Amino acid sequence: MILENEIGIASFRNEWQKASVSILYTYGFLSNGYESFFKRHGLTTQQYNALRILRDQYPKPVSTSVLREKMLDKMSDASRLVSRLGTKGLVKVTQNTADKRLVNILISEEGQKIIGAIDKDLHELDAMMHGLTEEEAKTLVTLLYKVRESLKTAEERVNSSDQVNAEA
Structure with missing residues (x-):
């Protein structure tokens, strides 16, 4: 209750x-x-997530589609996010030479500095979950994985049902 x-x-x-x-x-x-x-660090959660992905890929440039694919929030508008990060000087965006429709995104030196500063404080985020033991946290991760798999299966059933109905 x-x-x-x-x-x-x-x-x-x-x-x-x-x-x-x-x-x-x-x-x-x-x-x-x-x-x-x-x-407190002048970022949104989505901006941090994008910078984290870019840092993990550095020095390899990333396209907006790769960024979108790896984002935690699948509803994020990666193009707008990259534009805002570019305005803040946290990423460098250049035209992809092989495909002019794509851009190459790299984390800038300033972006690296901000991520480095945030890394020192990440324990504060961990503390939000300290009401659980580490074993309970592991169990929760496993259960949430099962939930995501269940959601994917349900979505596939809905999509295949929609396809059958569209063909009828």
Whole structure:
């Protein structure tokens, strides 16, 4: 009954609904904590995530499609994100010589510095999960993986059903 009291709902249809609502509710807390943390460094969570990906790929340039594919938030507008990071001087964007429709994105020296400074404080983000033991955190990671796999399977069923209906 704790979740029901926290969000002001009398009851759930079943434990699956309760689990999904609990994940969404918890996501709000986690997301707000991350946003507050990165705001202190002049970034959004998505901007940090993009810089982290670019640092991991450095010195190999990355395209916006590769960046989008690796982003945690699949709804992010990678082009706009890269543009904002470029305005801040945190990335360098150049035309791809092999394909003029693509751009090459590299983290700049300034971007490397900011990421390095943030690295020193990342333990603060970890502390948000210290209500769990390390073993519980491992179990949670495993359970969330199972949830993602279930969601992928459900999405595939919906897509194949939509395709069958479109052909009928």
